[in-house]
Amino acid sequence: MSFRYDIRLSGSGGQGLILMGIILAEAIGIYDGKFVSQTQSYGPEARGGSSKAEVVLSDTEIDYPKAMSLDLLLAMNQKSCDDYYMDLKNDGILIVDSTFVNQVPIQKAFRIPFTRIARENLKREMVANIVALGAIAKLTTIVTPKAIEAAVMARVPKGTEKLNRDALKAGMNAAMKAQKASVPQMLSERVDEDT
Amino acid sequence: MSFRYDIRLSGSGGQGLILMGIILAEAIGIYDGKFVSQTQSYGPEARGGSSKAEVVLSDTEIDYPKAMSLDLLLAMNQKSCDDYYMDLKNDGILIVDSTFVNQVPIQKAFRIPFTRIARENLKREMVANIVALGAIAKLTTIVTPKAIEAAVMARVPKGTEKLNRDALKAGMNAAMKAQKASVPQMLSERVDEDT
Amino acid sequence: MAEVTKLIHKYLRHDKKFPHVWCPGCGIGIMLGSLIRAIDECGYNKDEIVLVSGIGCTGRMPVYVDFNTLHTTHGRALTFATGIKLANPALKVIVVMGDGDAVAIGGNHFIHAARRNVDISTVILNNSVYGMTGGQYSPTTPYGMKTTTSPYSNVEQSFNISELAVAAGAVFVARGTVYHAKMLDGLMEMTFKKKGFSVIEVIGHCHTQYGKLNRMGSAVEMMKWQKEHAVTVEKATQMKDDELKDKFRIGVLVDKELPVFHEEYEKIRRWAKEAK
Amino acid sequence: MAEVTKLIHKYLRHDKKFPHVWCPGCGIGIMLGSLIRAIDECGYNKDEIVLVSGIGCTGRMPVYVDFNTLHTTHGRALTFATGIKLANPALKVIVVMGDGDAVAIGGNHFIHAARRNVDISTVILNNSVYGMTGGQYSPTTPYGMKTTTSPYSNVEQSFNISELAVAAGAVFVARGTVYHAKMLDGLMEMTFKKKGFSVIEVIGHCHTQYGKLNRMGSAVEMMKWQKEHAVTVEKATQMKDDELKDKFRIGVLVDKELPVFHEEYEKIRRWAKEAK
Amino acid sequence: MSDSKKKKAPNIDIFRAWCKACGICVAFCPAGVLARDEGGYPYVKEPDKCISCGWCEMRCPDFAITVYNKDKKRNFENDYPEERQGK
Amino acid sequence: MSDSKKKKAPNIDIFRAWCKACGICVAFCPAGVLARDEGGYPYVKEPDKCISCGWCEMRCPDFAITVYNKDKKRNFENDYPEERQGK
Amino acid sequence: MKKKTKKELLLQGNEAIVEGALRAGCRFFAGYPITPATEISELLSVRLPQVDGTFIQMEDEIASMGAIIGASLAGAKSMTATSGPGFSLMQENLGYAVIAEVPCVIVDAMRGGPSTGLPTFPSQSDVMQARWGTHGDHPIIVLCPSTVRECYDITIRAFNMAEKFRTPVIILVDEVVAHMREKISIDEDEDIEIFNRVKPTVPPEWYIPYEDTPRGVPAMANFGDGYRYHVTGLTHDIRGFPTSRPDEIDPFIRRLFRKISQHFAELHMGEFFETDDAEITIIAYGCVARSAKRAARDARERGLKVGALKLNTIWPFMRTPVEKVLQTSKIIIVPEMNMGQISREVKRVNKTDAKVFTINKVDGTIITPEEILRKIKEVR
């Protein structure tokens, strides 16, 4: 069967998750040339409440467009982490914004303080989503750093290119650190499974 | 099978045929206690144009409510006479307002100048329909004179009772004359049929 | 020279069933005469005119005349007309409606077309009643009158169509009567010549329904009433309030300038192409 | 004594999800406060009030308050309200609508309810835009403004809701702003107390959609604009036309008497029984 | 053209097929030219009185009456100022 | 009641659960009593300056601020004539 | 000659609908004139104020539908009447009445369509629209009289069903039946079952306006009764408040369907006319059902075993009775004054070998007994 990868980006209303979803889908679909389909929770009802964007990619046409078992879950707040971690595949990847997510239900998670990085290092909390995109590019093989950069640049307002490039970088760097930290955990998890 | 009698009253827009139909139906249904159903050509489209009202009576519940083969056709103008005489049964009765109908397509018709009677004898052209009702009561056995008088009285505006009673009478009288005149024709017709 | 009727015949669809559908003496026919003469006077050619109507006795008008004619749904004539005008601004779009068509079911389209200032000439025959369906009260039936659905008395206040048009933003509003047929020709002509949303309210009569129920007499009687109760705008300025009490004004009520929708939209197209 | 908020809490449905659905700083919440205080001041009991709305951000209001509440279809609130009032005249019927609800899709019902003088108090929050659906232009969006469906510029003229209400025949018409919240309490109270079709237009703001697209700043900024551009009716009489040019009037615009529908209908019932 | 010819009574033509006998032309003829027959239909009773004003033609709802030899100036009794006539 | 008690600073209560940090109360407080924290939420910065006018309470779209000890007379800055206040 | 009693009347179908409505307790009517329904408005404008009811002519059919829902919420049994064009306009608010569970009655006097169509001629072409006209899936009750008597009876039943099931009920009457006059006797003392909405008996704090009950129909408080609750056209929870929780929506929508489907037997009205031994059965409704009966009679006279099934309930579709004749007859004929609407349903439920034939007429004239007979001869 063909390759399929299901991603859910989740958090709260103002965290720019839909834009993240679009950029990620564009990077994967337009710049990396894979099949991609992106969906989202929608509507004014979603004002202020929870928000989620999903991206499914594949090397062939995508049938079911919504995320099924997750290969990757990004949780930008605690609620979304709690709500969705159960949907992860056994070998799925969980990435949380540790600025807001304190309790991580599973071991093999990458804890990165996206919002704190945005706020403190980049002085703009609103680029936390771009920081997270950087991390995703690093922690997974589903999107190339080049593609993600091109997609980000194509979508952000003029004049904010540097900020966003820095945010991406910061995300990638943070991801590398987190990767190192999490390797043993992941291994131990695998061991558990084998038993 | 049960007894059924189909009547069509036809003419032009202003001749009061719908009211005639209602009065006749009321006389037959309410005052004579038979089953009756009355239909009509309807609507502003009928303004000024042709007009027709149908009455079906029966001693049991009436299924098809429109006139089928006619037992009685009243034609108050030439056009309706031309249009409908073909729908008469072989032994159906045709009554025409000879004020307007000059060419009577079949022999066994009663020719009575309802409008002229109304205009000249009663000085009110608009009661021609009531005159015709009187004639119908006389020429057929489907409605009793008592019932038709009661029905007319119940429907006409206050103050016109006498006029209308006179009109009914005039119609009955004219009918008696016509009846005499037509008997031989009807007989000859019957003879033809036998051959 | 019989220019009046001859001229009218130039515009009639003779293959259609004449005499027309309206009752003997109905004012709609008189208004149709005015409308044709005004169109002729304006010099439009038949192909550039689109005559649009809704449903009602008045709405039956387009079928008789040799233009591009459109008989829409009840109350919606102005919406169709808006589409026509904007899709092809070269067309001269004229809408005829009854009072019910225009301000009962169609009231919203009326005020919005006026607000937008779409370049449409609107002719409303106000006979204070729903003629076509048999004489029920309309939003212009005066308080206290009888109709087939106000058998005891109408308890509603009535709209003043012209004032409503003004409040909604129409750039030209006139009122005439079918009695004042000659004046109507002129007002109609001004209405057609005005760019933007122009309205002419034509006081007509429905003697067979409304007139009958309210004992207002024949068509002739009702036209006499029009004669007696109409006061020109010019004369009205010289009259006192109580003299005007049971009178209505005829003539040009409003004539002003506002940006016209399709011209404004041309600007949008320019900007849109620049922004592209 | 904290009477204001305490009083309000007396009327809220606490089991409903608070904080409410409206954006931070949205004027609808302020108006809701005024509405509750005015109802309280009028002394109605909760059971006799029916609060009816259409669809829109403003239309979401009834769900929060402990009256008989009815959230109808978009634009149709007044039609439901008419049925309620006439079926049970003992009820106090209040309708809240957004500008789109009231005069876009609902424009016809608005002018007709006004014309009929049905005893309904109508509260319209005018934020010049369709808030709920994401900031498209409404019939009250001023000429030249940007919205999500007038990305280059709005080319339509806008309605003046209050003037439309007057032309349609409303017996009481007032205008207020959410900035002038105290004054709003009073106007709202007068609106509710008036018998017949009364209207209050409340100038609000939608900073998240309309404000954002037109760089009008935060809710605070937009309320400052209200403060600066509103002039009371009383002050306005002393001002010159050019001083009033970019201002709008707040206060009571019209207060008159006309027969009220359900009272008139009582007469009809009497006559009908006599005629029987 | 002779004087008598000029004053020749106008030719008024009533097209019975379209006329609905509403009586409007008769009622509003300013010169009493027209009258109604027993069926209510108009006929030209006093042709000489006709002033060629054309009002009968103008107000006929059925385009059933034609006035020939009408004054070119369209000699209608008019109660509305010239400048507002849309010319 | 002692003088000091009378002049006691009003008790302003901000209900964080409902407050949406819109800043209206802060912006329009005529006495500069309120200020916004880093999250934009209001807090009572200068309790003593409060004149108990109640405007913050009146304009809060979220019923999230309560002014206790308010002047019974409802001491709002009001720009509208008394007779038109609907009393 | 019988004596005229007060109760024997020659009435039009439309007039009988008015009498039925008044008898059922209708006290509010809002409408907009349209042929061929206008008589209903006109007569009610005379009659309603006599019984302390209210008649109002609204600005259009949308408003009429809104007003009758409002009136019903305020406690009045309410009705409107229209024809196709107006019925189309009522669809949005009709859906509102379904989801908010507001009893009311809508009469659609069918004329020729589509669009303005044939205003003064009969048709049966709104049958599917009555079922599916409003957006969103929803159940609906639609009744159809064939005689003036049925106009009266069915209108009473319609109000009863509306109140009993808290739902709009549609009466489809064709122009023929609407304008036909027949004698009917109305006995004012007769003991006719009149159903009034079940009101809550619990104290207001306990009232759950959209509670699930065994019957599927919650008790209904009127505005002003002291039960303050929220009514909305959004999907709502049992308390009436908007919800988008699937676990609340699903049972709610299914309850709307269940309250109808669980009472099919009660809702289904019709007549088997000599179908027991029929080899050919005609299934018909409205004025055509009369032609069908006539055709069956005439056919039997000619020795053919023909019966007729008259449907007085159009929706929910009378599946069981139809299945019954499908089982017993070899041939089914469905004559309709449309291009085939109920015949689709007959075909849908047909699991037998019976052949289903149609007669479709869309020219503004009634289907005659002869036309049906001709078909019988053609297909047997």
Added chain:
Amino acid sequence: MKKKTKKELLLQGNEAIVEGALRAGCRFFAGYPITPATEISELLSVRLPQVDGTFIQMEDEIASMGAIIGASLAGAKSMTATSGPGFSLMQENLGYAVIAEVPCVIVDAMRGGPSTGLPTFPSQSDVMQARWGTHGDHPIIVLCPSTVRECYDITIRAFNMAEKFRTPVIILVDEVVAHMREKISIDEDEDIEIFNRVKPTVPPEWYIPYEDTPRGVPAMANFGDGYRYHVTGLTHDIRGFPTSRPDEIDPFIRRLFRKISQHFAELHMGEFFETDDAEITIIAYGCVARSAKRAARDARERGLKVGALKLNTIWPFMRTPVEKVLQTSKIIIVPEMNMGQISREVKRVNKTDAKVFTINKVDGTIITPEEILRKIKEVR
């Protein structure tokens, strides 16, 4: 990494509809905002003036429908977009477009119903309304995309069909597809068939606007083209003038039906997905067709012979393709986000022994592949 070309775009379904419309030649749009169709309005308000087209926001959906008919009569390819509540309001004028034979395209982005329902959640519950929503019997073309690519293609096809058959064409898109983003490549130079209405070539005096032709579709002159004719919503004769003569009405109405029914093959669009040997076939449309394909794939992995038939044409009903799978499969499953609408049609045309099962979901959530799989396991 591929180079970004101008033609590869990540678009929402709604955006692809806009692109398709512009490509098809749409130059007039009138609408009224409503979730989840609003993006179509918003994007067209940007794009139409760039191509000398016109965008107008009307006062409501009734007006929008009127305006697009008017614009089409004046020569512009025109469109509107709405959701359930607005679609209900459009029904009256939709019927007008049918009877007056005015080409236009209506997009209904389906959300949960009935009434205001679930404004931001998907549904497929307007399928029957699209067929039967307006009064009077009438034919209609309804298309339904499942992917963003199909949104683009189907919109072009919709305009083509509208012009070719002089009829309104409805696009039903569910909220999932309307808001989903997928990559699509649009080649502006690609040779796509664009159909424009056939204009009369005869001199004006000879023009018969509602003439019967072999195709059943008369030539259409635009207002202003010099062919002055009459357009009405009344039943009319071949010249366009009102008629109530049965002998003129009958052929007219039947021609309206025939012009569609005679071209089923051309109108039917869909996909057989591994149905050849399938013992179980899932019939689905819209977003659910994607779940269906997925479920079929997953089932095949588990060794079950499952296929899927995707319907892109909803109306006229794809009888022939459906009959084909009814013949080959023992079990048919029709999953729908409504209480069972297309499944009724499948049952109606089912003359085989195949069993038809349904999956109905009305809670605002999409039917998942697992749910279909579960059903497969349950019924096989």
